[in-house]
Amino acid sequence: MASEENNVAAETKEVQETAPETKTETKEAPEQPAAPAPEPQPPKPVVRKTNFEKDIVYLYQFSRTPVVPSLSPYCLKVETWLRLAGLKYENVDHKMKYRSKKGQLPFIELNGEEIADSSVIIKELGQQFTKDLDIILDNSQKNVSHAMISMIENHLFWVVMWWRTKQADNIIKGYKVNLQHALGTRIPNGILNFFFKFSYGRKVCDDGLKKVKA
Structure with missing residues (x-):
């Protein structure tokens, strides 16, 4: 009886070994597109005037001389516009140590924000303070x-x-x-x-x- 059971077990094992292997194919999931990396934000300009007053324009330009307000036509352009527009501003005597993030003079700081380029300065200030000298x-x-x-x-x-x-x-x-x-x-x-x-x-x-x- 035991020998018959052993023979059956041996035959079963032999059948299992000789049976062809069935491969189960696994479907690969489609690759998900990678999420775009967030664009790095430009560094926030450093505010030089930390104790600023609200709505006061701080003007950074070339140093004055005894006979002219500024050697730079663009600095003179911005200061002249500020005077004609009647805005409160302060000349910062920085001995030409500072430049804007674009490496330019003049630039201004208004309420902790830097604005550079004479044309951009005039445009931004005109919009913020509703000043348009060409309205007439x-x-x-x-x-x-x-x-x-x-x-x-x-x-x-x-x-x-x-x-x-x-x-x-x-x-x-x-x-x-x-x-x-x-x-x-x-x-x-x-x-x-x-x-x-x-x-x-x-x-x-x-x-x-x-x-x-x-």
Whole structure:
């Protein structure tokens, strides 16, 4: 009896070993598209004026001289607009240490927010404080105004810059520019004058000459 059971078990094992293996195919789930990575947010500009007052415009520009409010036409443009618009503003004497996130002067800070580029500054302030100096102009006058601004900023500006760099010594004397004060450094003015004339001046002169010829 035991031998019969052993024979049956052996036959069963043999059948199992010789039976063809049946492969079960597993369907792979379709790959889900990867979620797009969130775009990195640009770093928030550092606010220099931490103890700011509400709705006061803090203007950062080139240092003043005894005879002109600013050597930069764009800085002068922004300050002139602020005066004409009647907005409260404060000139920050930063000895030209600071630049905007775009590396420019002028820029402003308003209620803890940085705004750079003279045209953008005027546009943003005009919208926030409802100031439009061209509101009394008709369409024809606005077209003339736009043409004049474009000519001055894109063409006449480079002529003036080219002339200034060719007359660097006279510019420093005529405008009574104290480069030590303007740059916030103790380097002797003689060295600074040399640098202004032969380094910065030449670069601006070359760039300006290309713009003038264009």
